[in-house]
Amino acid sequence: MRRVWSGLAGNPSLPAGAVDRLVELAEPDLSLDLAERADLTERQVEVLAERGAAVAGHLVETGYLVAERVDPERRPFAALALLRAGKGPGAWATLLAERRELWPELASCPGLPAEVGRRLLAEGDRDVLVGLAEAHPDPGVLAALAAHPAPDVRQAVGWNASTPPAVLADLLNGRPPLESCEVCTRHPVPWTHPRDCPDPDCRLPGGAVCDGSHRYARHAIAQAALAHPAASVADALRHLRDPSPFLRARLAARTDLGPDAYELLAADPAPQVLESLAENPAIGERLIRRLADHPHESVRRAVVANPAVPLDLLDRPRAGAALKSWTVPPPRIAAADPAETERLAAATDPEPRRLLALRRDLPPHVRDRLADDPVAKVANAVAPTPAWTHGS
Structure with missing residues (x-):
């Protein structure tokens, strides 16, 4: 029956009364399908927005939800979705923080006021802290989260774009040392997670291991921090x-x-x-x-x-084999200037010519040359433009 409902939800000719009946069903997946419609009424949007963060978030993306039309006390999920998108006033976060059941979603909203972040830090459970670590901008809050005993909280700090260099240095240098990890809290060490783990409820990744040093967890934290552009070169080189x-x-x-x-x-x-x-x-x-x-x-x-x-490396048999899997021009071909497009259009291997032909900004004489290419896949790849008729 859900397939029928989903099909109806996507039918643009569905009468408004039938849309109302589908909205009343309160099915999560169906609500997402309905949020795709272009003819929702204000009442339908209001009902759908309170079906959860995912549905409300989609309604924000499509422009159905705007801050001026949302009462955060009456429509908290709509308010959360707007905060997550950076389109809601910061005062809403203070208001929503009074409702503990909203903390997991609230914690991952970017730009939370510092006092809200500190409150969640002091009282939140681990899932709340992970969300906070991923998105909160306050250096003091992030420094406290980077010292949290849970490895996944520290790892989330490493992914946060606002994490300052000093905090990243602590993550990369293992300060303070971890006292435990997800592996050793569940299994006596040494233990390695088998790839064919018989436990259906196990959520540990296949390579998880602990010999008492929490090496796997430490590496996961460092892996996040090393990718951060603010991590110092000296700490990275260690x-x-x-x-x-x-x-x-x-x-x-x-x-x-x-x-x-x-x-x-x-x-x-x-x-x-x-x-x-x-x-x-x-x-x-x-x-x-x-x-x-x-x-x-x-x-x-x-x-x-x-x-x-270098362009000459793209015109070799080995490179041609690698280029065959590309369906869009790779970065170097996409950025080639007019003189370089001339070189690519004359490449010995057809693959650089094929990928060049996919560009829509080629000089007319280069485009015409590729359209006349003796290799069919090159000629067929020439991207037509509205102002071009070949041979004109």
Whole structure:
């Protein structure tokens, strides 16, 4: 029956009375389907907005919900959705904080007033604290969360765009030390989570392990912090020889490490590290060329995605094989200037020509040349423009 309801909800010809009946059913998935309609009445929007954060959030995106028409006391989920989108007044957060059942959604709203953040920090459970750690902008609150005993709270601080360098330094250097992790609180150590775990209620990832040092949890925290642009280079470089290839891959994606660090990472045996490095435009032409000849195919594919890859490297059989999987121009072809488009249009391999042909901003003579290309997939890829009729 739900499939029938979903089909009806998407029917633009459905009479208003029938839409009212579907709204009254109060089915979560159906409410999301109904939120897609372009003919909702104000009353229907009001009812749907209180079906939860997901439905209310969609109504904000589509413009149905605006702050001027929402009473936060009567329509708290609508108010939360507007706060989450940065379209509600900060005073609403103070008002909604009086309702404890709203804290999990409230905690993840960006730009919460500092006093609301401190209240949630003092009284919230772990799920609330994770949401707060992901979105709250106050440095004092973030510093307290970075010292929380729960690893997932600290990890969320590492992902927060507002986390300052000093707090990131604590995360990267393990200050204060973790006393436990999700693994050792559930299992006697040493313990490694089996990939075919027989426990249907287990939520630990397949690689989770603890030998008493909480290494897996510490790495998850560092992995988040290493990706943060505000993390200092000095703190990041301390992980250059870390045994975890996941941390080294995070380092390889950074654009501020310097030539010596990139040189060391280019000799890394782990493909995931080399893939991150190969996509990094800061490593310089010499290392890009070196990685373009790497025996591992995934590394060569990553070079193609590098926005700084020299054009001649895209016109080689190895690069052509990597380009075949692209359905849009890779960054270097998408950014090619007029002189470079001339070179690409004359490429020996058809794959660079095919991807160039997908651009809609080509000079007319380059576009005409590609439209006459002897390789059908190149000619067929030429993107028509409203003002162009081939041969004109």
